[in-house]
Amino acid sequence: MEPSGLLVTGASFAAFRGLHWGLQLLPTPGPAAQNRWKWRNICASLVHSLLSGAGALLGLSLYPQMAADPINGHPPWALVLVAVSVGYFLADGADMLWNQTLGQAWELLCHHLVVVSCLSIAVLSGQFVGFSVVSLLLELNSACLHLRKLLLLSHQAPSLAFSVTSWATLATLALFRLVPLGWMSLWLFREHHQVPFSLVVLGGTGLVIVGVMSITLGIRILVNDVLQSRPHSPIPGHKETRRTRTCCDGEPVTRNNFTVSLKY
Template sequence: MASWGLLVTGASFAAFRGLHWALQLLPAPGSAAQDRWKWRNICVSLLHSLLTGVGALLGLSLYPQMAADPIHGHPPWALVLVAVSVGYFLADGVDMLWNQTLRQAWELLCHHLVVVSCFSTAILSSHYVGFSMVSLLLELNSACLHLRQLLLLSHQAPSLAFRMASWATLATLALFRLVPLGWMSLWLIRQQHQVPPPLVILGATGLVTVGALSITLGVRILVSDVLRSQPHPPIPGHKETRGTRRCRDGELVTRDDSTLSLKD
């Protein structure tokens, strides 16, 4: 089973690297032409999030034994989904190293390293696949994050679509990111006697890393998309700065040039 999982991982890596290459041949939308690499990278990430997130949700719905017994209870196709995800994270890491400096990419690279280490344990041992499938639910939130980023790159921040994407991001962050992370943390605490100490340390490190990034991300999106976008009356004598722009109704709104990112 381990050799089969490694084969799927290699095929997934090649497929996602090929997709990165293929998208280089396609023109980016005019609004995102100045940052074609980021547009291409996020499009590939969105595809992965939809594939693995929806797959994990359907899998856990059809085979709840994976949540009841996260160590041993899983069908063969679940391991394939985990291996596909590992291949993606490896391909995405290579893409970031090729197009960004280490200083720019170190945060996501650390995240990818933790996720690949945890998922690889499941692939090599054929255990903890159910635990990995629960963690793939986080990709449902990542899909909303990537859609929000694409709208930002397209300069659609003031639009209804962007506001809907922001609220969907916050809602799925609570439902499909914080809830699964809390469940996995509680399970690891209760079942630590069944899990080898090195894996407990690895799992705890992954949960703490992703949990801290998730909370930070949620706060940043809440501040940038919700709190700062609330209408404020014009202040007499106040001048627009580089960080603000004036809408048609005369209200000052903070510009959001960030492209917050978290890939799980």
């Protein structure tokens, strides 16, 4: 067991809970006023994604041994990075439970439970830290996802900023989410003899869950932000109507288009 990892996790939990509280003191943009808690929660998540995602990318660039030996090849600061993320996911889960019903938050809570279970192995044992740092590359895509949600909450869709963010989200989803997930799955399959069977099951289950959620999310964003936003040629005899469409995040987007029913 790594006492320093547990200490960093506790400090990270306290820091992100403090950030959740501190954001309440800041003004919320007018269009997002009816979703103040969601705005604050996503802002805190954006801070974590930028810190952990950038830290993982920089760390793997400076210390590629973490990918060559994901079990034991890591510098001390890598464990700190993983422990900070564990503290964040615990703090975010507590924030959701405090402000939402279980029915509203169950999907993200399941995601957080899987992530915390996997990352905690590195924090408690001091092993598989490199593997965990590779998994934090996913946060680079999460940063784009959080920014996209903030634009939706502030009613900035459609706009140039929203379009750029959508394309960046799809690009980083492929590069920093699907590629690392594929690499981790392949490594776990090839090196399963070096990993306890219980960890193979836990890690494999986590990769499948996050992988399915990532592909589903990518398809939703592609359909809503790209395919549904393409201009349509008016059909003679049909009158164009103004409608409000609900995107995959549940935020209304008003556009001039034909009435289409979209469900998930």
